[in-house]
Each structure stands twice: as structure tokens, then as C-alpha cells.
Amino acid sequence: MSVSIDISGLRQERVAFVPSPLAELGMALHALSEPGHHPGLQGWATGVTARLGTGLAGRMCEADFLWRTTFSDLFLPYAGVAGGGVLPGATLAEELDLVDKLSDEQFVDAALEFTCALTYDSQGAEVLAHPETRQRAVELAASRGPQQLRFTKRLLEDPPGVRAWFRQFLRDCDEAFFAETWSRLRPQLTADARHKTDLLRHKGLAEALAAASPMVTLDESAGRIVVDKLATGRTVTADGGLLLVPTSLGWPHLMVLHRFQWQPVLHYPVTSPDLTTPPPVEQLTLRMTALSHPMRIQLCRHLARSAFTTGELAKMHGMTAPEISxxxxxxxxxxxxxxxRRGRYVLHQLDVTLVARLGSDFLEGILR
Structure with missing residues (x-):
């Protein structure tokens, strides 16, 4: 399985390696919400959490599904700005201005990605304009819990109000902890982007992609980039070009933005902290046997990112509920x-911390 990017006709000058403060803030929020995904950042996360005021900590939970269960494309707004070819801003303020350039439909569609309700790499019904699509989004949000349901209803009813909330929340995060973190990380990310740009100019796209991640390869004969992930998707570069954004806080996540009519973005990690010690031998046989089936690996990929009901998993994989059960x-x-259990819904989720102890190769594979 893989995500492919059609680069037919793509000129080298339309490929850019650029750091993004907003994307890194998104990864910071994810690491704070899901420390099990990032064992090497536990010290940093503990220090930041200890300094957070109760007000900001509470607001961080208000819409944490934007960064906890998925990586909302709202943190990569330059990819969706009309006209294409827009680069990340040099500052967080500049990138927040780019969020404001997204249409209401784009903003809502990207924010509702956590519901898994809408099409992603193909044309789908616009959620604000189609009552059936709106109702489906509400129903799936309800299966996640009252917090997600409240946010979804508010988003559908008042997109400008949620935009303002989102913008102010990120500004407050910047003031509380991220400005300090970004000042430390920016030189490393800038140096990495400069190095990859030099590789691109002097050795070509294949070398630059390989340096970004061994899981990203160039199939020159087919005119496409292939990203090895436990997911399937496809997109084209079209007129916007290709962006590659380095992240220090994001390891082991290798993200590919392949949203329909958005500029493709590869968000790749530049560090690889060590994971914890494997579990005792007596626990390995049972767990490795459970993970030996390809369908269960697919289920783990979804359950690592969010909690799902049996019915939702069955629909995703085209199987019956008893088979999934x-x-x-x-x-x-x-x-x-x-x-x-949440009301009448029974939700299942992967124990990511336990899987991290089981082995880094498997963890990297399902989180890639």
C-alpha cells in the first residue's frame, strides 16, 4: 500500500523544502496530546504541561481531535490557498493569515477530517451546501463523543466563529510555550531544508527524496513519487508544485497531504529518538501472533489514530461487523x-504505549 503523487511535467524549481512554524505547532500539540506516539519527547511534554495554565490546558482539549487523532490540514494552509504555489510563512502570524485565505468550505472540510466522513483525494459533496453530508458529519461526530459533537455543530453553524477561536488559541499557545520551542527548533529545520535543497539542485529529486525519508521513492519511468504507508491515496502536483516540510517534533510520522485540489505536501521527520525496551519474552508470542494477520495490521493503523466502533471499521474495510469483531x-x-463505551457506542483503540514497547519497526509502520 502507498500514497502516490503524479509529478508528470513537474519542473525542479517548483519543488521546495521549507520549514513551517504552523505545521510544527500542530505537531507540538499532537505530542502533548499523544505522548505515547513520541517517547523521545516525554521530557519536553512534561515540562510544557507543567507550565500550562488551567485555562489553556482546557481549551487544548476542546478540539484536540484536530491534532490528536489526525493531522488536520488546517496546519498546512498554504497547500489550499487558491492559485497554488504558495510557500509556508516565515512566522506563525504569516501562516495564520494563510488560514484566513481558505474558503469556508475548505476550512470546514479540513476541520471535519477527524470524522472520516468525507472524501479526501477525490471530489466529494460540499458539506456546507449539502444537508445529507452535514447530517453524516454530525452522526459520525456523535459516535466520537459529546465534545466532538459540540464542536462539529458549532463549526457547521458558525465557520467564522470557529476560525477566530482557532486563530486565538494558536496565538495563545505560541505565547505560552511554542515561541520558545520554535526558536530552538527553527535553526535545525532551516539547515535541513537548505541541505535537501542543495541535494535537489546538484543531485536531483531522487537523491533529495531519499534523504528526506527512505520511505519516499521516485519512480521516474512512471513519473510519480511513491510514499510507503499503510494507506492508499493518490494526487497530482498540477500547477502548485510540491512542498516538503521538515519536522523535528513529528517523528515517526511521515505525513502526505493529498487532499483533492490542494497542493501536495510531504511532512517528513528529521530526528529519530530511541524507543523503550521491548516487552518480556513471555508476552511476545501472543502479541506477535495477533499482529501476524494483514487485516489486523490495517485495523491497528486506524486504531492508533482514533477510537472507532466495530461498524465504522467494517464499513472502512468492506467487511461484515462479525468479521471485524x-x-x-x-x-x-x-x-x-x-x-x-460512550452511550450506545462501543469504541476500540490501540494501546500505542504498549505497541511502542513491542517494537519500533511496527510502530513506525502504522504511524507513518
Whole structure:
């Protein structure tokens, strides 16, 4: 499985390696919300959390699904600005201005990505204009919980109000902790982008992509870039070109923005902190056996990012609910997933911290 980017006719000068403060702030929020995804950042996360005021900490939970269960494209707004070819801003303020240039439909569509309700790499019904699509988004948000439901209703009813909330929240995060973090990380990311740009100019796109990540390859004969992920998707560079954005806080996540009619973006990690010690041998057999089936690996990919009901997983994979239940039962018996009830919904989620102890190769694969 992979995500492919059609680069037919792409000129080298339309490929850019550029750091993005807003994208790194998104990864900072993700690392604070999901420390199990980032064992090497636990010291940083603990220090930041200890300094947060109760007000900002509470607001951080208000819409954490924008950065906790997925990587909202709202943190890469330059990819969606009309006309294409827009680069990340040099400052967070400049990139927040780019968020304001997204249409209401683009803003809402990107914010609702956490519901898994809408098409991503193909043309779909506009959520603000189609009552059936709006209702589907509300229903899926309800399955996530009251917090997600409140946010979704508010977003659908008042996109400008949510924009203002989002912008002010990110400004407050910058003042509270991110400005200091970015001042430390920016030189490293700038140097990495400069190095990759030099490789691009002197050795070509294939060398530059390989340096960004060994999971990104150039298929010159087919005119496409292939990103090795436990996901399937496709997009084209069209007139906007190709952006590659380095992240220091994002390891092990290798993200590919391939949203329909947005400029493709590769968000790649530049550091690789060590993971924790593997579990005892007596636990390995049961867990590795549970993970030996390709369908259960696919389920782990989804459950690492968010909690899902059996019915949702069945629909995603084109299987029956009983078939999915049998796979979930094996994973649960091995202690790899947790289950909780929210009203009439039963939600399943991967224990990412436990999987991190099980092995870095598997963790990197499902989080890539």
C-alpha cells in the first residue's frame, strides 16, 4: 500500500523544502496530546504541561481531535490557498493569515477530517451546501463523543466563529510555550531544508527524496513519487508544485497531504529518538501472533489514530461487523487494544504505549 503523487511535467524549481512554524505547532500539540506516539519527547511534554495554565490546558482539549487523532490540514494552509504555489510563512502570524485565505468550505472540510466522513483525494459533496453530508458529519461526530459533537455543530453553524477561536488559541499557545520551542527548533529545520535543497539542485529529486525519508521513492519511468504507508491515496502536483516540510517534533510520522485540489505536501521527520525496551519474552508470542494477520495490521493503523466502533471499521474495510469483531477479539485478548463505551457506542483503540514497547519497526509502520 502507498500514497502516490503524479509529478508528470513537474519542473525542479517548483519543488521546495521549507520549514513551517504552523505545521510544527500542530505537531507540538499532537505530542502533548499523544505522548505515547513520541517517547523521545516525554521530557519536553512534561515540562510544557507543567507550565500550562488551567485555562489553556482546557481549551487544548476542546478540539484536540484536530491534532490528536489526525493531522488536520488546517496546519498546512498554504497547500489550499487558491492559485497554488504558495510557500509556508516565515512566522506563525504569516501562516495564520494563510488560514484566513481558505474558503469556508475548505476550512470546514479540513476541520471535519477527524470524522472520516468525507472524501479526501477525490471530489466529494460540499458539506456546507449539502444537508445529507452535514447530517453524516454530525452522526459520525456523535459516535466520537459529546465534545466532538459540540464542536462539529458549532463549526457547521458558525465557520467564522470557529476560525477566530482557532486563530486565538494558536496565538495563545505560541505565547505560552511554542515561541520558545520554535526558536530552538527553527535553526535545525532551516539547515535541513537548505541541505535537501542543495541535494535537489546538484543531485536531483531522487537523491533529495531519499534523504528526506527512505520511505519516499521516485519512480521516474512512471513519473510519480511513491510514499510507503499503510494507506492508499493518490494526487497530482498540477500547477502548485510540491512542498516538503521538515519536522523535528513529528517523528515517526511521515505525513502526505493529498487532499483533492490542494497542493501536495510531504511532512517528513528529521530526528529519530530511541524507543523503550521491548516487552518480556513471555508476552511476545501472543502479541506477535495477533499482529501476524494483514487485516489486523490495517485495523491497528486506524486504531492508533482514533477510537472507532466495530461498524465504522467494517464499513472502512468492506467487511461484515462479525468479521471485524473476530479480529478485534484477537487483538483485545493480546492486550493490544482497549475498549470503552460512550452511550450506545462501543469504541476500540490501540494501546500505542504498549505497541511502542513491542517494537519500533511496527510502530513506525502504522504511524507513518
Amino acid at each position: 473476530r479480529h478485534l477479539s484477537v487483538l483485545k485478548k493480546a492486550g493490544l487494544i482497549t475498549t470503552r
